[in-house]
Amino acid sequence: MKVIEPYIDILHMPEGEKILKHLELAARTCYKSEDKIKNGSAAGLLKGLIKSGHHSILEHISITVRIVCDRGITHEIVRHRLCSFSQESTRYANYAKEKFGSEITVIRPFFWEPDSDEYRQWAAAIQATEKAYLNLIANGASAQQARSVLPNSLKTEIIVTANIREWRHIFNLRCDRASHPQIRQIMLPLLDAFNERILVLFQDLQDKYREEIQAFINKAPIKVT
Secondary structure, three states: OEEEOOEEEEEEOOOHHHHHHHHHHHHHHHHOOHHHOOOOHHHHHHHHHHHHOOHHHHHHOEEEEEEEEEHHHHHHHOOOOOOEEEEOOOOOOOOOOHHHOOOOEEEOOOOOOOOOHHHHHHHHHHHHHHHHHHHHHHOOOOHHHHHHHOOOOEEEEEEEEEEHHHHHHHHHHHOOOOOOHHHHHHHHHHHHHHHHHOHHHHHHHHHHOHHHHHHHHHHOOOEEO
């Protein structure tokens, strides 16, 4: 088996200033105040709209990311029904094939130290699962049949497209301390990356979760590109 860390690729995000100008045009159409558009005017307007709860304007821009994580976490991600999803299929991906290294790949549960009893028990369970999966394939089972034994820790890739309003909703739910630690491991640094690229639209959420973002960066850092 191969054990990896989760990671994220931002696949499509328009340049930050272009996003602000596009959203400003949409917003000012409501008030017929297009004559007030000038250099730097978008930021203040959009900050005010976010603060007042007029978030429908944010639906005019979408962002697409690839998230590599375990299947347990994607079960939570796909509950956000206003997104579009494309996910690696265990029906058609045969991990016994050479293209997958003839092994399963799993996501490391960061909350257990590698020398702990919990981690050793987890690793033993994964190894037993892999052995069962490969034996089933070797004995003639199809990938969609053998997947019955695959664990929640199995690495998967999911492409997620959502508008900015929905991303804000996701961050509000999945960055919260009540969320599963592995989805927070993904969403906190993704929020940080979004805020770095489009400061105005995520600054309030960045401020809200600033301490948690830093804590996860220190404890369980993941790559966002």
